[in-house]
Every structure is written in C-alpha cells, then in structure tokens.
Amino acid sequence: MTEHLYNKYVKQMTLEEKVAQLLQLAAPFYDEPGDESEITGPMEELGIGSEAVRNAGSVLGVAGAAKMMAVQKAHLENNRLGIPLLFMADIVHGFKTIFPIPLAIGSSWNPELAEKSAGIAAREAAVSGLHVTFAPMVDLTRDPRWGRVMESTGEDPYLNGVFAEAFVKGFQGDDLAGDHSRVAACVKHFAAYGAAEGGRDYNTVDLSERQLREYYLPAYKAAVDAGAEMVMTSFNIVDGIPATGNRKLLRELLRAEWGFDGVIISDWASIKEMVSHGAAEDDKEAAFKAIRAGVDIDMMTTSYLHHLPQLVDEGLVDEALIDEAVLRILQLKEKLGLFDNPMRGADPVLEKEIVFSAEHRQAARELAEKSSVLLKNEGVLPLRPEQRVAVIGPFASSGDILGWWSWTGSKEHAVKLSDAMRSVIGNPDLITVAEGSGIETITAEQKAEALSAAEGADVIVLALGEASDMSGEGGSRTNIRLPEAQLELIRDMKKLGKPLAVVLFNGRPLDLHGVYDQADAVLEAWFPGSEGGAALAGLLYGQVSPSGRLTMSFPDSAGQIPVYYNQFNTGRPKPEVEDGNRYISKYIDAPNEPLLPFGFGLSYTTFAYEGLTLSADTMTTGQPLEVKVTLTNTGSVTGTETVQLYVGDISGEVVRPVKELKAFRQVELASGETTEVVFNIIEEQLRYHHSDLSVASDSGRFNVYVGANSRDVLSAGFVLLK
Template sequence: MVNRQRMVDLLQQMTLEEKIAQLLQLAAPFYDGADSDGVITGPMKELGITEETVRQAGSALGLAGAEKIKHIQQMHLKNNRLGIPLLFMADIIHGFKTIFPIPLAIGCSWDLELAEKSAEVAAKEAAVSGVHVTFAPMVDLVRDPRWGRVMESTGEDPYLNSMFARAFVRGFQGDDLTNDRHRVAACVKHFAAYGLAEGGRDYNTVDLSERQLREYYLPAYKAALDEGCEMVMTSFNTVDGIPATANSKLMRDLLRDEWGFDGVLISDWAAIKELIPHGVAANEEEAAYKAIQAGVDIEMMTSTYVHHMPELIASGKVDEALIDEAVLRVLQLKDKLGLFDNPLRGADPEAEREVVFCEEHRNISREMAAKSCVLLKNEEGLLPLQPSSRIALIGPFAKSSDILGNWSWTGVKDDAVRLDQALLAKVPDSLVAIAEGSGIEMMTEEHYSEALSAAEQADVIVLALGEHSDMSGEGGCRADIKLPQAQLELIARLKQLHKPIVAVLFNGRPLDLHGVYDQVDAVLEAWYPGSEGGAAIADILYGDVNPSGRLTMSFPYSVGQVPVYYNHFNTGRPHDPKDVDARYVSRYLDVPNAPLLPFGYGLSYTTFVYGELVLSDEIMTVDRPLRVEVTVTNTGELAGEEVVQLYVRDISGDVVRPLKELKDFAKVSLEPGESRKVTFTIMEEQLRYHHADLQFTSDPGEFVVFVGSNSRDVIECRFHFVR
C-alpha cells in the first residue's frame, strides 16, 4: 500500500536537481560493482553526467544478482542525501535463468494458466536476484513476420493478445506487490502500435487510422493496465506522424486522461534523444521539452532531462509541477514495492541459490515448451516415432544449445537441454546417428558426407533446422524469411534418399516454408523452446506428449503476401479461390491469397470431429445472450487436447468488419472415443466495435458464428441481433 503523504513530504525535501535525477535511468556500466554481464539493448553514448548525478539517479537497468544488487543499493543509499533507493529494472521477457519458450511460442500454447505460471516463475527468480521491475509483457499486435520482434508478441489477434497480457501481468505482479517479495512490477510495452512498423523493419514508421489503432492495437495494452500493470514503456515508432515519446495525444490525452493511468511512463532506450533524428526536435533541449510535456516520467539512457530541464523550468517553458508529478509517480512505485522500508527487498543470495533454475521451475519450462510446439504436418502418421526405429538426427540444431531465443540474457545456453541429448535419453545410442549436416548458412561437402553416412543407415531422418537466435529479436528483421539456402539444399539432397523425413524447426518468426513443407513428411514447429526445449521436443517426437499447440500467427505462402492475417477485410471484388481464371478481383496471379497455414492451425496425433453447431436461438438481444454448443469427439486412438475456437462475423457494419474475429476458445482434453459438449456464450459486448465516429458500440443485424479447429476449418450458423 502506498503512503502518498509520506512520498509528498519526501518530494518537498528534494532539490530540483535531485528531482530531475530521479527521472534518469542508467545502465549497468555506470555503477561501481557492476560487471560486464549487464544487458545492453541500445547504443552506448557519452551522457556527460557527473558522479553526483549517478548517485542521485532514480533507477538502473540491466543488472541482476543478489550480491551485486545489494552492494550497489547499499552504496547508493550511503551516497544519496535523502536515502532514496534505486529501482532495478531488467528485460525479463520469457524467463530469468529458467528460460521458457519465446512469447510467440507461449501464445501458441493457448494456455493462459500456464502462461501466468511462467511469468510467476520468472518473477520469483528475478526478485530473489534483486530485480524490481521487468520490461514485460510486450503486447504489440503483429502481422508482419519480417519484423524480428514478432518473437516477443503472442500473435496477430487482439482478443488473444489481451488475454495473455492479463495472464502475464498477474504472473509477474501477483496480488500484493508490497508484501510479496517474490513478485516484480510489470511494464507493458511498446505503447503504441510498434508491431505495425513499415516493411517489418525495426524502429520504422507506423501510420494507421485512429479507428484501426483503437480496434486492433490498443486492446492488449488496455487489458494489461486493467489487470493493474504498474508501468508503460513508450515505443520507438511514430503514431500519426509523431514519435510516441513526444506524443501528447497518445500519452496525455489517451493514456493518462481517457484511461486514467497514473503509473510510471518510461521511454525506451535513448528514445527521447532520438526525437532529434526523427525530425520533431532540433536539439536535446527541445527533445526534453516535448517528452516531459507528453508525460514521459523516466528517461532511459540519455540525459536530456538532466542537462536541460533546469533551464527549461527557469525560463518558464516547463512548469516544475510536471517534474513533481513525474517524480511522485516514481517515488510511489518505489513505496509500493516496499523499498523505503526494505531497500534490498527480495535480493537474497541464499534464496537465489535455491530458487534460480531449480528443478521445479525447469519442469514447468518443459511443460510449457511441449505445449508450445505446433505440429504443422504429419503425412502417413510418421510421428510419433517408433522406439525401435533407427534415427538419423541431422542439421545445425542437432547438437545446438542456441535454443533459448533472443531476450534471454540471464539464461545460459550450455544449461539448455539439447535435442541430441534428449533423444539419447529416450532410446539406445545404437539407434541414433548424429551429424551436423550444415551450418546455419553454409554447407560443405564434408558436412554433407557426414550427413549422408548417418542417413543411409536410418529408418527415419530427423532434421533439426532453423534460424540463429540473432536472426530474430530486436534488430533481427529479415526481408527473406525462408530458411537459409544451405539448409534448403540439405533437405533437397537428403530427399533423394527416399526416406521419411521429419523437420523440427527452431525459429523466432513464422517462416516461408517453401523447400521444407513441400519436401518433408512431417514438420514440428518448436520455435525457440527454452531451457528444457530438447527434452520437450523428444517427448513429442516419441509420443510421450501429444502436441496441442496452435498457431497464433499465420504462416505466409510467400513473403510477397505479407502482411497476411486471418481477420482481414473483404473487398468489393473478393476472389473465389475456386475461380482460377478470374482476373478483375482482388488476388495475386502467382500465389494464393490465403496463407500456407492459418491462424489457429495445428495438428495432433489423434483426430477430432465436430458435430452439429447448435444455437440457443436465432435471435439474440442485449438481455438474452446467445448460447453456442458443439460436440467434439476424439475419433483417434490416443488421448489428446483440442483447442475449440469460436469466431464471429458482422455481416453489415457502420464500417467494414473482418471476415472472422476470434471471440472465445476452450481447451478440451479427450480420451480416445470420448465426446464432450463445448458451450460458449456470446454477449452483446462481444459484438461491439469502433464505428466511424469512434463510438464503441454494437449494431443490430445479421451475424455469422463459426466454430472449428482453426480460423479456416470451421462450421457455421447465422443469427440476428436485435435491440
């Protein structure tokens, strides 16, 4: 619980310089006792600040380790006139040292409870290691797989992203940040619409209508804040021609006034100074002025506030009240975290040794990794593998520990369970031959000779393929999203052996799978599965776990389709795929309009059949919601888990409405032969959208409800909504 008056009293004791310094965040290299393992997520520049300013700074980023943080905090308190503790923040994106699958993979689990648990585990490990705030969750809606940061998002759907945003915030923060010192404050990012960067190129321009912003890109941020998220981070991009960090309409009018957010707003790395190259500030002084006017409380890793705010206040350009409100928000967060009463908070070297990367946490990581894998293809029931089959494990990821993915800075690659280790733990060594086959981007004849020798003696070839982890993540954008040519050549040459081939993919984005999907017999999308990734994949390959993951981002047929997503609009000249000769319709001449694999898609080792879709009525009203029922039957021979998905289409709207919109889903576990009735309820609130005047309301009229295993393969019924 925050003692606001106590913080106001403290604020009144501070000099202007001390207040401004509270709004400065510095990285690890500025602190005595920090070593070189602090995370650096942007260009290091000379900030021109004094040791006194460092002693008065309000927060630090990229530091972890209980002993280290205790030392730095104690030194800071010794040198800080008013004894105001530092806030330690870090990018704990998908795990601290126990690394979970990348967020895009977690999204593919469709398991909100386990997602929350993964954040809880990450928070506990981070907290005992001294961290107070995580720069997560990243909830940017993504439709362009060229953008490297799609790996940080949970996908292309605003409803599902909102549900995961809430789950992550609950997991990180718990119910009582003040007293639960195994939790950390969450910082939702990047506000706003960073996922729409033009060309899928990081930091690039974003241009969209306010209606589109509100309809698709804002809901997940709002969901995180409704769940109590303590902080917001500005995005690097422009919104309506104004960089987010200087965007008063976005930060003051919408975030502060309309949504009522009174937590801490922090810039991304150096984003305030980057207002200059953006072209909305002529110099650092103007950049500082525009950022504080927009409501940015903490300046990360530039020093425009420190250098220019005193003069801006003295000249009357900036009201000191703006500084006071920003500092008060920072102090209140520190108080909510209990730092004034216990500046060391959760930092505990003994607990750190017991908790971090413990067996319990690794088991949860393994479960999440297995639930995140998506079976994309399985011809002739090749998977699961027979325990007696001779396997050739070939490819650059056969023995690679580079399976943690980007944003796993405290994770240790050498601690990750590799695929070769996991397979050899399942079956005798005599049944597994292992060869690299190729590098990520290069194949030599020696590589291939070794691969051929392993493959010739095998019953099944398992290819472990993918992207180096640096090929995705921040700054990891790619125009060509196929596997590197060396790996495609490896597939093509091994295909000539006419043996069954399974491809296991390690990557941070949806790929153009030409040269893979059409050449092999089975494809398992493993993403970057985290610390226990190899073990989870082996569990699936040998049938100890039945895959249940479903895509939350469409896989394009060609990069030329991008952006390609399920909830798109129709056109005045829609294309009928059955009419192959049609020309004057909205279509490509050389590729289909549809993605290779749609949103919600994923296979199982068993089969599910959907019965008739039954509605409680043909008419729905505000007071009489619509009940939707379908019976799902497991018609296979193995127990399995189906993700039953419900979509709705508004036939005629005030503005164009998507062909389908996800409104609900249910995960159903079924034994062989078992049937279960799945029931959904559609409420009036779920039919609302932003009209031309931006009013958020519903319309009477005709609707279509779809239920199925993915956004493409559905059964449907129609109903009318009347007032």
C-alpha cells in the same frame, strides 16, 4: 498526490535531485573495475557526472543478488535523502530458467501456463535483486519480417489481451507490496510498435485512430486493466508524432481516458531520438516535449538531466510536472516496499536454491511441450523407440534454442535435442547425429557426414532453423525462408527416400518453401527454452501429443505479407471456386490465403466437429446466445483440442473483418470420447469502433464459426435485435 511522500522527499529535493530521479542508467555506471554487465542498445558517452549517478532513480541491467545489494548499499550511503534505486531489466520469457519465446507461449493457447511462467520468472528475478521487468510486450503483429514478432503473442487483439492479462498477473501476483517474490510489470511498447512499415524495426507507423483503437490498443488496455505498474513508450510515431513526445497518446488517452496513474518510461534513448525523427530541433526541445507528454523516466539519455532545469528556469516547463513524475516513481518504490526494505527480495543464499531449480525447469518443459505446433504429419510421427534415427542439422546438438531476450539464460545448460532423444529411448546406439550444415553455410565434409549418419537410419529428423540473433530486436529480414544451406541439406536427405521429419527452431513464422513440400512431417518448436530438447524428444516419441496452435499465419510467400486471418473483404473478393475472372482481388502468381492459417495445428489424434447449434435465431442485449458443438476424438490416442469460436458481422457501419476470434476452449479427450462444447455470445462481444470512434454493436445478421482453426470451421447465423 501522496502527501507523505511529497513532504518527506519531493519537497526536500533540489530541482537537480528531482531531475536525476527521472534518470535511468545502465549497469556499467555501477560496475566495479573488471566487472562486465550485458546491456542492450548502443552505449554512448553521455557525460554524466558522479552527482547525477548518486541521485539517479533507477538502474537497468544489474543482475545477481550480491551485485544488486552492493550497488543499493553504496547508493544509499551517497544519496542525501536515502532514496533507494529501482532495479529493472528485460525479463521477457524467463530469468535463468528460460521458457519458450512469447510467440510460442501464445501458441499454447494456455493463459494459465503463461501466468505460471511469468510468476516463475518473477520469483527468479526478484530473489536476484530485480524490481521491474520490461514485459509483457503486447504489440499486435501481422508482419513476420519484423524480428520482434518473437516477443509478441500474435496477430489477434482478443488473444493478445488474454495473454497480456495473464503475464501481468504472473509477474505482479495479488499483492505486489507484500509479496517480495514478484516484480512490477512494464507493458510495452505503447503504442502500435508492431505495425512498423515493411516489418523494419523502428520504422514509421501510420494508422487511422479507428484502426489503432480497434486492433492495436486492446491488449495494452488489458494489461493496464490488469494492474500493470508501468508503461513503456514505443520508438515509432503515432499519427505523425513520436510516441515518447505524444501528449494525446500518453496524457489524454493513457492517463485521462484509461485512468493509468503508474510510471511511464521511455524506451532506450527514445527521447533523444525525437531529434532524428524530425520532431525536435535538439535534445532540449525533445526533453520539453517528453515531460509535457507525461514521460516520467528517461532511459539512457541526458535529455532530462541536462535540459529540464533550464526549461524550468526559463518558465517553459512548470516544475509541478517534474514533481508529478518524481512522485509517481516514489509511489512505485513505496508500493514495492523499498523504503522499508531497500534490498527487497534479494537473497544470495535463496537465489542458489530457487534460480534454475528442478521445479522451474519442469514448468519450462511443460510449456515447451504445449507450445510446439505440429504443422504436417504424413505418418512419420510419433517415432517408435526401436527405430534407428539420424538426427541431422545445425540444431541437432545446439544449445542456441533459448531465443532473443534470454540474456541471463545459459545455452550450455539448455537440453539439446539429440541428447534428450537418446535419453528417452535408453539406447543411444539407435541415434546417430550429424551437424549436416551450419545455419547459413554447408561444406562437403558436413554433407558427407550427414549422408553417413543417415545411411543406416530408418527415419531422418532434421533439426533446422534460424540462429537466435536472426530474430528479436533489430532482427528484421526480407527473406524469411530457411537459409539456402539448410534447404540444400533437406534436398540431399530427401533423395535418400527415407521418412523425413523436420523440427524447426525459429522466432517468426517462416516461408516454408523447400521445407513443407519436401518433409513428411514438420514440427514447429520455435525457440523452446532451457528444457526445449527434453520437451521435443517427448513429443517426437509420442510421450506427449502435440497441442499447440498457431497465433500468427504462416505465409505462402513473403510477397503476401501482411497476411492475417481477420482481414477485410473487398468489393471484388476472390470466390471460393476460381472462375477465371482476372478483375478480382487476387495475386496471379500465388494464392491469397496463407500456407497455414491462424489457429492451425495438428495432433497425433484427430477430432471431428458436428452439430453446431444456436439456442435461437435472434439475440438481444439482455439475452445471450448459446452456441453448442459436438466434439469427438476420432483417433487412437488421447489429445487436446483447442475449440475456437469466431464471429463475422455481415454488415457494419464501417466494414468488419470476415471473422474475429471471440472465445476458445481447450478440451482433452480420450480416444473415442465425445463431449459437447458450449459457448455464450453476449452483445458486448459484437461491439466495435464506429466511424466516430464510438463503441457499439449494430443490429443485423451475424455468422458464427466454430472449428479447429480460423479456416476449417462449421458455421451458423443469427440476427441481433436492438
């Protein structure tokens, strides 16, 4: 316990003041007449009085240095002990300079750029008065029907952990106390939110503890180990108990086992939602369960405010639990330097220089270039500057390319695709533009306009996809194909017999029927952010060679979901060559395999893998295994390849995935250049959770796979001796 904070503040506070410190309110509670602030989630009539507002500990969604400073000043004038507010917000993939969505950032396979993007987001947020970001989201995602896959980095626990660490380091830097251009990171959603049944947001999660620990917890652990200052509870149940009231999950696992001593915050109204779950009879019981579980901050309900004092008076809750929660919040405020400088980082003058600066936008463009994934190319891309190009589709000139969680971004200032293409070639007469269709509608006039634009073109580029609100929180969908209006547009353009390239703007892996089979080239842009148009124009015209690789499998159809690369085998696995046997684990109307596997992505060049060798046929705990492969750029231009290493455990105490990503290297090679790529496998990488939840490796045979993605690999084997 930090004694000076306890003596100076906690010891002096009334019970009501302590409880109010655990309350987080949204921006409208601090609005001046006529002022409007955007918030997420349903706004309720909470019945919160002015005294509670004066003593609240944190605020959600205030943006802008001047506004923050005014709110903080007024708060300190009215707060008896002069305890400053914490200002928090969802700064997920950029503040004003919007970077590609996290799923796209994951597709860059570049943790250094991910860390840089988080650092820039922190710089813009901090100078605008914010102290905490509700990011990173590190939930493992295997179901693209879930709208929040756009906020994750994919289906692999190891890769998610790598990015979780990078984001935390980017947000917080090396010295959160001394560097006021950084913000505290709040890792979310603890735990297993990404495993919602049916891909339906807020839905039930039902996992064994072994599966939870083996696949879903590692990325949270990586974020905590990287120093994340806060953890947000998830909306779902874990082993039948809502996470927000789950003592085993929060106090036993997160705090006692992992040693996390930072602040735990509920997600929006999730304490109150325990009543709807059927885990609490009323708000009072919900408050009782949440405080006992270890939740420090109640986001946007009055469960704590209205009921904790009574629970203490009745002897049901020890006031020491409330003291602990208050102290953790005060410790974070002290770590951020708010007691010495309540306006920490906020600077209206510097804000104008830093926010959305040219330097930051250039970084956003670079990440958008490296996160776009070329899914198909039959000689159409890159475009040549002298070609006449028709850019058609609802995203041809749209600024709706920022994606969900870009609430401070500007669609008006986003670089549009057609504008950027004209800028690249310097001859706007060679680019014709037509909307072609809406996102979900198409008219005769739009079709006629599209045909007219395409008539004189050498190449057609269709800019298609989902509106930004078709993914993100609350954006679950059962049909993850493009809307029929856009599929009709593709069919119309295909009839013209001209080379056809599709650029996709979306927040999830899609069912690409009607797209992949019709187009000659497909470039996955995701929601690429503020500089998306500029990045894509550079890619389309070959100024940059695509290097992104998928971190979620693209299903052949939604009926396969969940489909992911690190699956288990079955007792009747499907053979590589069909033998007509009905009684094996397969669909009779679709392949088992996804359309595009984890790790997949093309370039404007080609790479050859040869000569996979291991340093020995056996390895031991003290003797790592060296893995070598020869990589050659066999194409005509420089390109970047992401070399991926997977391991498969042939026989485990419990069944093991057919293969698991263990390492990767990004290598840039000029045309004709060859290099040797070297990995080291150590025994620790072969460990997993056994049936008794112990973590160990098993002696025996293992396969090593190295290649361009999880499907196209070279293989070799070794034996672990113990």
